Amino acid sequence: MAEKCYDVMIVGGGASGMAAAVTALEELQKSRGKAGGKVLILESNDRIGKKLLATGNGKCNFTHENIDVSCYHTDDPGLLQSILSDFPTKAALQFFEKSGMLSREKKGGFYPVTETATTVLSVLLYRLLELGCEIVCGVSIKQIEKNEHMFQVQYHESGEERLAHGNSLILATGSKAGGFLQNKNEDPLKPAKLLGLHISPLYPSLTKCICLEEQYYRQLSGVRAQVLLKLYEKADSSLQKNKHGNLKFIREEAGELQLTKEGISGIAVFQLSGEIAQKLAEKRRMFVEVNFLPEFAERSLNEWAKRRISMFPGITLEEFFAGALHKKILAVCLQAEGLKGGMELPADSAGNKALEIITAVLRRATHFMTEVTGVSDMKQAQVCRGGLYLSQFNEKLECKATPKLFACGEVLNVDGICGGYNLHFAWASGVIAGREAVKACTPLQSSPRP
Ligand SMILES: Cc1cc2nc3c(=O)[nH]c(=O)nc-3n(C[C@H](O)[C@H](O)[C@H](O)COP(=O)(O)OP(=O)(O)OC[C@H]3O[C@@H](n4cnc5c(N)ncnc54)[C@H](O)[C@@H]3O)c2cc1C
Secondary structure, rough: EHHHHHHHHOOOOOOHHHHHHHHHHHHHHHHHHHOOOOOEEEEEOOOOHHHHHHHHOOOOOOOOHHHHHHHHHEHHHHHHHHHHHHHHHHHHHHHHHOOOOOOOEEOOOOEEEOOOOHEEEEEHHHHHHOOOEEOOOOOEEEEEEEEEOEEEEEEOOEEEEEEEEEEEEEEEEOOOOOHHHOOOOOOOHHHHOOOOOOOOOEEEOOOOOOOEEEEEHHHHHEEEEEEEEEEEEEEOOOOOOOOOEEEEEEEEEEEEEEEOOEEEEHHHHHHHHHHHHHHOOOOOEEEEEEEEEOOOOOHHHHHHHHHHHHHOOOOOOOOOOHHOOOHHHHHHHHHOOOOOOOOOOOOOOHHHHHHHHHHHHHHHOEEEEEEEEEOOOOOOOEEEOOEEHHHHHHHHHEEEOOOOOOEEEEHHHHEOOOOHHHHHHHHHHHHHHHHHHHHHHHHHHHHOOO
16 A cells, blocks of 8 residues: 655645645745645545635635624634634735735625636645645545554545555545535545544525525516515414514625525525524524615605605506516515506595505515525535534644644634635635644654654
8 A cells, every 4th residue: 555654634625725735835845944845635526626616606706805703603703713813814815915816806805806716726726836735636535543643544546545644634625515516425524523523513504595485486586686684583483373473583684685486595695594594404483574675764665655646646556666666576565465566556635545555565575574494405505504613623723632633614613704704714724724734743854653
């Protein structure tokens, strides 16, 4: 069986694994001179960094100007805060600038100036090659063990069994989110399981939601709107006559909503989806209220309605709302109120009856309540909520129970909102793990060989 020895071994060659490898090799050069040290990446896919190419719709939103712990979900916010302080936005920009990548800021998010994700992958690959990183793709990890001083990773590559020894080991295997970009046969958590690490429940996040009221979504499919979403959960699970009674407000999100045949999608929905998936798994009933006219206060809509009623008495509901609501949204609001678009507004002298009808439609359009029954599966999600409990690691991202074992990126129980936050965490945790893995294994020469 072929055997080799390394200073640092990294399992997983995605964003965080590549950042860890670049940093480890740079640190080794710093401490040992040009000859540096030996770093190995073991990747199950046919190439490294495949998921990166799909990020930001192929443009790669790689960090954000407002990186803050409040934009993430984790079991250890204190530790996450220390990681983000150690590696703020400026550090991410400098990391790429050093590799020659120019970036551009748009609405707070940073992209490569070429606006293609391939650029990010290329600069990382060039840097890894220049630094002499050893990369083995298409591997299947069979066993990982640690003796007193070294880790041994046993893996299959092209049908051959191989063994690698490393002074430090970094787990950077990501998650099953965006499954079409992964090697389906390899479990990202298998290496962590082999080492006995603790894993929190996993949920898809930054993904579409499936809603109960199918009859509406079949009609609404394809519509996009700028909305305000309010997330509610049903405070008790008892069956109540009033489906929407006893709701507890959780939080709100503004942004673009995309309506699909099955329910709701778009960035605003993505931001709520991880929480929805988690609460549905805990058997809570989840509701989203959509405001299709978020920039108008109830009072100003009421005055607009009164003005229109007095100017155009007796017009149809379709005519009345033609300039205010998308045709398909109006159709569904009318249906929910038991009204028809062709119905003429009743023309009493005070316009009270007409106002009553218009107010009911407006209320529906600004408080459109929908029950979310599911989220799409992990393959379609952008990130995974859950993973290795962050609290089993210290601020160096070293496992408290197993010295010299590190983890970085999405394999950890840290997930962020859309906008460059997840890749930022991948770089931040990768750079810290790479740096600290080298510190933990120095000096290699004096370490006993297996
Ligand atoms: C469609 C899409 C768009 C996205 N857009 C953005 C965006 O614009 N901005 C942003 O911040 N985030 C975005 N994300 C999220 C971001 O891509 C991830 O959070 C980030 O890639 C995580 O990096 P990672 O290194 O932890 O994991 P990954 O990039 O998933 O890398 C893990 C690597 O480990 C390998 N691996 C897995 N299991 C094993 C195993 N058992 N043995 C060996 N190797 C293994 C995988 O093949 C993979 O190469 C997007 C995600 C998707 C799916």
